[in-house]
Amino acid sequence: MRSRALWRGLAAGALTFGLSFTAIAPADAAPPKPGTATVTTSRGLDAPAPASCQGVPTPAFQGTERNVEVNDLFDRYGNDNSRVDDWTGADGTYSTELPDGRLAFVFSDTFLGKVNADGSRSPVIEEGGTTPFLNNTFVVKDGDRLKTITGGTKAAPKAVMPPRDSKHWYWAGDAITAAGLVQTTYQEYERFGTGAWDWRWHRNVVATFAPGRLDRPLSVKPLPSGNGIAWASWLEKVGGHIYVYGVEDHGATKYMHLARVKGNRLTGAWEFYKGDGTWSAKESDSARMMDGVANEYSVSRLGGGYVLITQDTTEQLSSRVVAYFSCSPEGPFTGKTLLYNTPETGALGSYGNPNVFTYNAHAHPELSTGNRIVVSYNVNTFVNTDHYRDVSIYRPRFIDVKFG
Numbered sequence: 001m002r003s004r005a006l007w008r009g010l011a012a013g014a015l016t017f018g019l020s021f022t023a024i025a026p027a028d029a030a031p032p033k034p035g036t037a038t039v040t041t042s043r044g045l046d047a048p049a050p051a052s053c054q055g056v057p058t059p060a061f062q063g064t065e066r067n068v069e070v071n072d073l074f075d076r077y078g079n080d081n082s083r084v085d086d087w088t089g090a091d092g093t094y095s096t097e098l099p100d101g102r103l104a105f106v107f108s109d110t111f112l113g114k115v116n117a118d119g120s121r122s123p124v125i126e127e128g129g130t131t132p133f134l135n136n137t138f139v140v141k142d143g144d145r146l147k148t149i150t151g152g153t154k155a156a157p158k159a160v161m162p163p164r165d166s167k168h169w170y171w172a173g174d175a176i177t178a179a180g181l182v183q184t185t186y187q188e189y190e191r192f193g194t195g196a197w198d199w200r201w202h203r204n205v206v207a208t209f210a211p212g213r214l215d216r217p218l219s220v221k222p223l224p225s226g227n228g229i230a231w232a233s234w235l236e237k238v239g240g241h242i243y244v245y246g247v248e249d250h251g252a253t254k255y256m257h258l259a260r261v262k263g264n265r266l267t268g269a270w271e272f273y274k275g276d277g278t279w280s281a282k283e284s285d286s287a288r289m290m291d292g293v294a295n296e297y298s299v300s301r302l303g304g305g306y307v308l309i310t311q312d313t314t315e316q317l318s319s320r321v322v323a324y325f326s327c328s329p330e331g332p333f334t335g336k337t338l339l340y341n342t343p344e345t346g347a348l349g350s351y352g353n354p355n356v357f358t359y360n361a362h363a364h365p366e367l368s369t370g371n372r373i374v375v376s377y378n379v380n381t382f383v384n385t386d387h388y389r390d391v392s393i394y395r396p397r398f399i400d401v402k403f404g
Contacts, residue, residue, distance in 0.1 A: 049335025053327035056304030059403035067398040077146040084114040086148035089394035091378040096175040103141040108171040110137040173232020178264035182209040185232040255288040298362035319345035321361040355382040371403040
């Protein structure tokens with residue numbers, strides 16, 4: 001059913017930190033550096049946030065608290081053994097609203113199966129257990145009910161975005177529902193050797209799904225991939241364009257990039273932000289807008305401007321979720337603000353486990369209202385057996401970030 005081992009799947013979380021590349025993985029595990037046309041701008045660590053945008057005062061950060069409703073919904077669903085072919089934990093955690101008002105969560109590596117009474121699970125099938133483990137899935141929220149969508153069959157589930165062969169697989173990026181279709185970005189990874197870390201990013205694609213049939217793509221099309229930028233971090237509709245945010249990943253340092261496509265389809269003609277207020281048809285002209293972002297982050301509307309929410313990657317294994325502000329979707333993003341310290345992280349965290357880390361915080365506009373932004377982040381561990389001992393580790397957490 002799966003063609004790769006668990007260590008390679010759960011390494012998706014480790015990609016968020018430079019630790020996995022600088023201390024463990026080979027240098028070519030990260031995408032290559034784009035060409036010399038890129039420019040580097042300030043992270044905005046010291047510059048203040050804009051006081052107002054389009055005459056609207058920039059809402060001030062008021063505080064953060066746990067979103068009890070969404071967290072408890074996923075915990076109840078994951079622990080419910082009335083079905084044992086559905087979701088019990090995953091990472092990625094993007095979302096998009098379907099035309100009928102339901103919400104589709106887009107997950108990357110996903111555990112299915114049964115949860116034991118003590119909160120543990122069997123090892124994955126490839127390691128002699130009974131737990132299916134897939135590279136990508138959907139979970140659809142309909143009111144207070146969740147439903148897992150996979151490919152394959154109940155007896156032999158498969159990823160909704162199947163790999164081309166045993167040496168490749170897909171991890172999900174952000175998705176957008178437009179032109180009557182669910183358009184989901186995926187990053188394809190490939191295995192090139194027999195070593196534990198002999199795998200690397202390969203290319204970007206977009207898969208389109210019928211909203212009522214998410215178990216298989218209608219089409220899979222290539223996206224720009226020539227400059228080593230993963231164009232999957234965030235999708236934002238701005239006027240007549242879809243803005244596509246990406247990351248250039250060098251392990252300890254990660255740079256934000258921006259592209260856009262006119263209309264409602266990601267398969268249209270792309271143009272790339274040059275960092276000087278202009279756009280180019282050449283991907284090699286894509287500028288490094290700032291560093292400090294994670295592989296997954298969000299840029300969404302707030303007041304008269306935009307708020308960037310990300311895990312802070314200016315420090316390794318950071319528990320800090322931060323925000324930056326701008327009057328434009330192109331930035332510059334300034335006014336770095338601490339929103340939350342994730343309580344699960346490290347030996348002093350809620351698990352008391354030095355191997356547990358958190359990553360890839362971003363917004364869910366579909367769940368947000370007014371100046372209250374719902375943000376998710378992922379929890380993981382560097383020790384695979386922790387995922388079997390405690391199913392709660394590999395589940396997203398949701399928080400409410402309040403501005404006013």
